[in-house]
Amino acid sequence: MAVQQSQTTQGLNIGTLKRVHHIALNVKNMTASRHFYGNILGLHELIGKEVPSTLKDLVAQGKVANFITPDGLILDLFSEPNLSPPNVDPKQQFTRANHLAFHIDADLFDQAVEVLKNNQVMIDHGPVSRPTGRGIYFYDPDGFMVEIRCDP
Structure with missing residues (x-):
């Protein structure tokens, strides 16, 4: 409305x-x-x-x-x-906020991806490459989506 x-x-x-x-x-x-x-x-x-x-x-x-x-x-x-999301599956977004994005230098992007993987962080998707840069989307411990992205 x-x-x-x-x-x-x-x-x-x-x-x-x-x-x-x-x-x-x-x-x-x-x-x-x-x-x-x-x-x-x-x-x-x-x-x-x-x-x-x-x-x-x-x-x-x-x-x-x-x-x-x-x-x-x-x-x-x-x-x-005591606050839990309405759905335990983080792919079922439960807030109006879509994600929180952090910028990283392009030469450190691959290192960041490895850190996420080595720490068994739940990755939603990525890394992805777009004309606007590269990004990886993952979840914090509460299921809130976070992105690390770099310019092309």
């Missing part, structure tokens, strides 16, 4: 929003997800003074973990141990 705006409503000017600050994912098993995003995908987990003051208590309780990408995007993981 399309939302109609009145003709007097003005949106933000293009360029007002600067970048995506963070993405938050609910995870069933915080230990498995921290291992996946930190050890397998190599994202830096915020610890100690790096943790935002508003999240320090939740991090200390093991309810939240924060990771940062080299370009500054924050990935927040929220522990929801």
